[in-house]
Amino acid sequence: MPTDRTTVDAQALFERGHQSLQSGDYREAVECFSRAIRLRPNVAAGYRYRALAHLEMGNRLDALNDFDAAIRLKSDDALLYAERARLLFRQQNYAAAIADCDKALALDPGLAPVYGLRGDCHAAFGESGKAFDDYERAIEADPDHAADYRLSRADLHLELEEYDAALTDADAACTAAPNSPRAFQIRGMIHRAMGDVNAADRDLSRAIDLDPERVLARLARSTVRLGRKDYAGAVADCDAVLKASPGFGKAFEVRGMARKSLGDDAGALADFTEAIKQNPDAPFPYNLRAGVHYQAGRYQRAIQDHLAALQRDPQDAGTFNQLAWIWASAPDPDVRNGTRAKECATRACELTEWDEPSYLDTLAAACAELGEYDDAIKWMEKALEKVSADAEDDYRSRLKLYEDGKPARVTPK
Numbered sequence: 001m002p003t004d005r006t007t008v009d010a011q012a013l014f015e016r017g018h019q020s021l022q023s024g025d026y027r028e029a030v031e032c033f034s035r036a037i038r039l040r041p042n043v044a045a046g047y048r049y050r051a052l053a054h055l056e057m058g059n060r061l062d063a064l065n066d067f068d069a070a071i072r073l074k075s076d077d078a079l080l081y082a083e084r085a086r087l088l089f090r091q092q093n094y095a096a097a098i099a100d101c102d103k104a105l106a107l108d109p110g111l112a113p114v115y116g117l118r119g120d121c122h123a124a125f126g127e128s129g130k131a132f133d134d135y136e137r138a139i140e141a142d143p144d145h146a147a148d149y150r151l152s153r154a155d156l157h158l159e160l161e162e163y164d165a166a167l168t169d170a171d172a173a174c175t176a177a178p179n180s181p182r183a184f185q186i187r188g189m190i191h192r193a194m195g196d197v198n199a200a201d202r203d204l205s206r207a208i209d210l211d212p213e214r215v216l217a218r219l220a221r222s223t224v225r226l227g228r229k230d231y232a233g234a235v236a237d238c239d240a241v242l243k244a245s246p247g248f249g250k251a252f253e254v255r256g257m258a259r260k261s262l263g264d265d266a267g268a269l270a271d272f273t274e275a276i277k278q279n280p281d282a283p284f285p286y287n288l289r290a291g292v293h294y295q296a297g298r299y300q301r302a303i304q305d306h307l308a309a310l311q312r313d314p315q316d317a318g319t320f321n322q323l324a325w326i327w328a329s330a331p332d333p334d335v336r337n338g339t340r341a342k343e344c345a346t347r348a349c350e351l352t353e354w355d356e357p358s359y360l361d362t363l364a365a366a367c368a369e370l371g372e373y374d375d376a377i378k379w380m381e382k383a384l385e386k387v388s389a390d391a392e393d394d395y396r397s398r399l400k401l402y403e404d405g406k407p408a409r410v411t412p413k
Helices: 004-023 026-039 044-057 060-073 078-090 094-107 112-124 128-141 143-159 163-176 181-194 197-210 215-227 231-244 249-261 265-278 284-295 299-312 317-329 338-351 357-369 373-386 389-403
Strands: none
Touching: 004 026, 004 044, 026 044, 044 060, 044 078, 060 078, 078 094, 078 112, 094 112, 112 128, 112 143, 128 143, 143 163, 143 181, 163 181, 181 197, 181 215, 197 215, 215 231, 215 249, 231 249, 249 265, 249 284, 265 284, 284 299, 284 317, 299 317, 317 338, 317 357, 338 357, 357 373, 357 389, 373 389
16 A cells, blocks of 8 residues: 555655646656656556656557556546557547447547547448548537537548539538638638639638638648649649658649649649659659650650659559550651551540540550551541530541541640
8 A cells, every 4th residue: 555655655646747737848747647656556546647748758559558558547537548449540440439439428428529439430440421420420419529520521522523412511610610720721622622713712711810820721721722723723732832841742743734834844743753752652643743854855754754654553544544645646657556556546435435535546556557547437436426616626637647547746645
């Protein structure tokens, strides 16, 4: 049994640690709680609060060990299970987090935030039905924080492409929490997915006004502005993102596309190269850089980049199509390769079930490069059945070439 002096000393250390935790001096808090634990190793609170201090310092493994120790000492404390569940969720250990949420709710069914946390776990675990059930229970049980749960549910609806349901939740959250940057960011993302670029820009701008450090909102707005052809605005947003997060590869991609549209090919090339450096396993930046090389007539370098993209995503129809187009139609005879062009164009058509007119167009060009003009005419006629009106004249001009026994020799598509 501890002596009275030991108890008093441990309590004093505990109080100092709690004060340090509240004031943000987490190292001091860990030290005080550690000394208190040495004096009173069988008191769960010391481990619990040291775990919270470790979390603030980013020491997740130490925090988890302390939560484990606290639960061994006080296995009927619902809050301990809830706190450990939150940590396990951050570690992406969703199954264990769900198990802890279940234990917490079994001990105290009134812990409404745990329903929301369990909903997040189910959503991340791919169990959307269970997630929706938990979000609904959280909304009913904790109306003061319903906006937060609605936003989590809106996020899941967005991921599932259930845009109307997502927008309903986001609208309610924005009304209930008009100063929440998260609410406007999520609604902006929903509007973007629905193709309403004006509403998306407005909501994302509101999120940034409320929280200028909100990097993901700026990145999302940059993609919206890219789509609206506000290339200077897209560049400015990406500049801000990269100032805050210098290694954000997606920002280099978007800025590169905007710079390319502004005619700054050198800047675009530098951005796409940096995007590849930041994420060398992603295929998209290689295709983007290939486009710059192709526009400049550097066909072999474009081919190399497309092949690198294909290594990273062997099922991408667009990459097969771009390779086929270069091999079928490049003005340089040393670049053209009709056999490879036909192989790649055929694969692109197979992957899209022969329903993409631009890929049928490329297959026709590949056949023409091989001198197979009857097949070239056949595929171009099929492409014309599917092509939009604004591209029809371009397609018909190539059909006329094939009817005259001539191959396609055109620049970028």
